[in-house]
Amino acid sequence: MRYINCGFERKMIKLLFTGVLLQVLCSFATQKVKTTLYYESLCPGCHEFIKDQLVPTWKNMSDYMLVELVPYGNAQRNYSGGHWHFKCQHGVLECEENLIHACAVDLLQSRETNKLLNFINCMVFHSDLELHKKTSWCIKNAEIPERKIIACVGGPKAESLILSMAEKTESVTPDWLGVPTVQINGVYNPNEQEEIVDNLKSIICKYLGNPQPDICNQV
Structure with a gap:
C-alpha cells in the first residue's frame, strides 16, 4: 500500500501557486513603455519638450518607462578622406554638443537613466552658457565621471x-x-506627435493599458 503525504503535496501546490502568482504580478510591475526621442541639442522646441514633458513625466512614471535619446536631428553627413563628416542645422556648436550628449547616452542610458536625464536637462536649462562651461557644470551636477565623457568626445x-x-x-x-x-x-x-509634445503622460498611460497605475488617474 502506498502512503501519500498530503501535507507535503499541499505545500508543493501552494508553492507552485505562489510562483505563478508572483510571475503574473511581476509581469504587470515590469510593463514599460519605450519612449525614443530624436532631437538636436540646440533646438528650442526640443528644449521645451525635454524640460516640460520628458523629464517631468520620467520623474513621475519612471517605473513604467524606458527612455532612449538620439541626438542628431536634421544634421547631414558625408564621407570623405576615410571619415564621416557632419553638418548640423544650428552650426558647429550644435555638432559639438550633439557629440557630448551622445557620449552621455553611451555611458549612462542602459543603466543610469536618472543621471542621463539630469545631465541632459541641465544642459538644456543652461543653454545660454558657453558650451564647455555648462558641460563641466552639468557633469558635476549629475555626478557623471568627467574623464569618461572627455575621453569619449576626444577619442576614436x-x-x-x-x-x-x-x-x-x-x-x-x-x-x-x-x-x-x-x-x-x-x-x-x-x-500622435502633437499629443506627445503636449501631454506625454497621457500617451504613456494609453500604451500601458489596463490595469493602469494610479498616476494615470491624477490630473
Missing part, C-alpha cells in the same frame, strides 16, 4: 557614435518630419 569612438545616431534617425519611418520626433515602443505615429 566619437565618429562611430554620431554615425550610429545618424543611422537611427534616418531609419525613422514614415518620412522624417523634423525635431522633436518621438517613437513609442519603436513605432513612429505622426498622428
Whole structure:
C-alpha cells in the first residue's frame, strides 16, 4: 500500500501557486513603455519638450518607462578622406554638443537613466552658457565621471557614435518630419506627435493599458 503525504503535496501546490502568482504580478510591475526621442541639442522646441514633458513625466512614471535619446536631428553627413563628416542645422556648436550628449547616452542610458536625464536637462536649462562651461557644470551636477565623457568626445569612438545616431534617425519611418520626433515602443505615429509634445503622460498611460497605475488617474 502506498502512503501519500498530503501535507507535503499541499505545500508543493501552494508553492507552485505562489510562483505563478508572483510571475503574473511581476509581469504587470515590469510593463514599460519605450519612449525614443530624436532631437538636436540646440533646438528650442526640443528644449521645451525635454524640460516640460520628458523629464517631468520620467520623474513621475519612471517605473513604467524606458527612455532612449538620439541626438542628431536634421544634421547631414558625408564621407570623405576615410571619415564621416557632419553638418548640423544650428552650426558647429550644435555638432559639438550633439557629440557630448551622445557620449552621455553611451555611458549612462542602459543603466543610469536618472543621471542621463539630469545631465541632459541641465544642459538644456543652461543653454545660454558657453558650451564647455555648462558641460563641466552639468557633469558635476549629475555626478557623471568627467574623464569618461572627455575621453569619449576626444577619442576614436566619437565618429562611430554620431554615425550610429545618424543611422537611427534616418531609419525613422514614415518620412522624417523634423525635431522633436518621438517613437513609442519603436513605432513612429505622426498622428500622435502633437499629443506627445503636449501631454506625454497621457500617451504613456494609453500604451500601458489596463490595469493602469494610479498616476494615470491624477490630473
